[in-house]
Amino acid sequence: xxxxxxxxxxxxxxSGTLSLTCTVSGGSFGPNNWWSWVRQSPxxxxxxxxxxxxxxxxxxxxxxxxxxxxxVDKFKRQFSLRLSSVTAADTATYYCAHVGGSCSGGxxxxxxxxxxxxxxxxxxxxx
Amino acid sequence: xxxxxxxxxTLSLSPGQxxxxxxxxxxxxxxxxxxxxxQRPGQAPRILINGTSMRATGIPDRFSxxxxxxxxxxxxxxxxxxxxxxxxxxxxxxxxxxxFGQGTKLEI
Numbered sequence: 001x002x003x004x005x006x007x008x009x010x011x012x013x014x015s016g017t018l019s020l021t022c023t024v025s026g027g028s029f030g031p032n033n034w035w036s037w038v039r040q041s042p043x044x045x046x047x048x049x050x051x052x053x054x055x056x057x058x059x060x061x062x063x064x065x066x067x068x069x070x071x072v073d074k075f076k077r078q079f080s081l082r083l084s085s086v087t088a089a090d091t092a093t094y095y096c097a098h099v100g101g102s103c104s105g106g107x108x109x110x111x112x113x114x115x116x117x118x119x120x121x122x123x124x125x126x127x
Numbered sequence: 128x129x130x131x132x133x134x135x136x137t138l139s140l141s142p143g144q145x146x147x148x149x150x151x152x153x154x155x156x157x158x159x160x161x162x163x164x165x166q167r168p169g170q171a172p173r174i175l176i177n178g179t180s181m182r183a184t185g186i187p188d189r190f191s192x193x194x195x196x197x198x199x200x201x202x203x204x205x206x207x208x209x210x211x212x213x214x215x216x217x218x219x220x221x222x223x224x225x226x227f228g229q230g231t232k233l234e235i
Contacts, residue, residue, distance in 0.1 A: 036225070046172070046215055048225035061223040095171055112219030113162040115183065117171035 002027030004096050004118035012090075012125050018083040022096030022118060025077070030054055032101035032108045035079045037070060040120075041092035051099065052079055086125045093120040129153055129218050131228035138233050146203040148231045150216035155196045160219040163192055163201045166230075167212045175214075176201065203233075211235050 008020035022035065036051040050060035052070045060068050064083070072079040083090060097114040130153040140146055150161070158179040164172035174183040176192035179199060189204040203210055216228040 038225075045229045046217075046227040048223060048227070051224065059224050063223070097171075110219070111177065112160055112225075113174055113177040113217065114164075114172070114225075115174040117173070120171050 002098050002116055004098060004116060006094060006096050006118045006121040008121060008123070010121065010123055012086055012123060013127050014087055014125055016086055016125075018081070018086050018090060018094075018123055018125070020081045020094055020096075020121060020123070021078050022080070023076075023078050024098070027098075029074060029077045032103055034099040034101065034110050035070075035072065036097045036099055036114060037081045038095045038097055038114065038117075039090075039092040040095065041089075044092075047092075049081065049083070049094075088125050091123065091125045093122045095120045128223065129156060129220055129226055131216050131218055131226055133214075133216060133228035133231045135231060136229075138231055139235070140206055140233065141235060142206050142208055144206050146201075146206055146210070146233055148201040148203075148214055148233070150194075150199040150201070150228050152197045152199070152218060156218055156220065158195055161192075161194070161199050162217045162219070164215045164217060165210075165212050166215065167209075172215060206233075208235075 003025045005023050012018045034051050037049040050070045052058045052072050067084045069082045097117040100111050101108040132151045134149045161179045163176040166172040180192045191202045193200050213230045213232050215230045218226050
């Protein structure tokens with residue numbers, strides 16, 4: 001059973017860069033797995049930030065694309081989020097989440113839903 | 128971009144009653160692309176239903192999903208105390224790849 005755990009600074013200064021890491025334990029970290037970041041703030045509900053495939057291929061939410069980089073370290077079984085030029089509007093609980101895949105004929109496609117999720121990490125942007 | 132609108136915003140019911148939660152998409156979506164989550168206070172969301180009507184592993188059969196086109200429904204047949212939570216629908220598409228509804232709070 002896959003388990004995910006977020007880590008990183010809980011306080012970031014305005015205009016700085018938010019950096020979080022998600023450590024994955026159990027289960028597979030190889031092909032047929034996508035890894036996402038989702039955030040939740042009172043004002044905007046749940047917002048998908050972006051995802052990375054095991055190969056390193058990324059897809060980002062267009063609303064955040066200019067400020068987001070997601071990377072993966074397969075050897076450490078970790079994936080990371082960097083969000084630059086943060087403002088108070090980026091204050092939120094950040095979750096990492098797994099998306100599985102369905103394979104047929106050697107090709108895998110995302111199942112399109114999140115599970116499991118990490119417990120979340122509350123990040124505040126403030127000076 | 129697909130926009131998901133959930134209603135009602137808050138639903139007040141009692142244990143043992145039936146709950147019906149709605150999720151409306153701004154344009155027609157595939158049944159395979161619609162999922163539901165439950166979020167209890169202080170916890171991460173957890174998957175309940177995927178592909179409109181498929182219960183996730185370990186989810187009780189009092190939870191059911193239905194719908195097509197632009198209108199989708201999550202039904203909880205007989206509410207248990209632990210079911211009082213916030214529920215979100217989610218779409219899997221192109222750009223952005225994932226979108227969520229704003230949530231329905233189910234309260235006693």
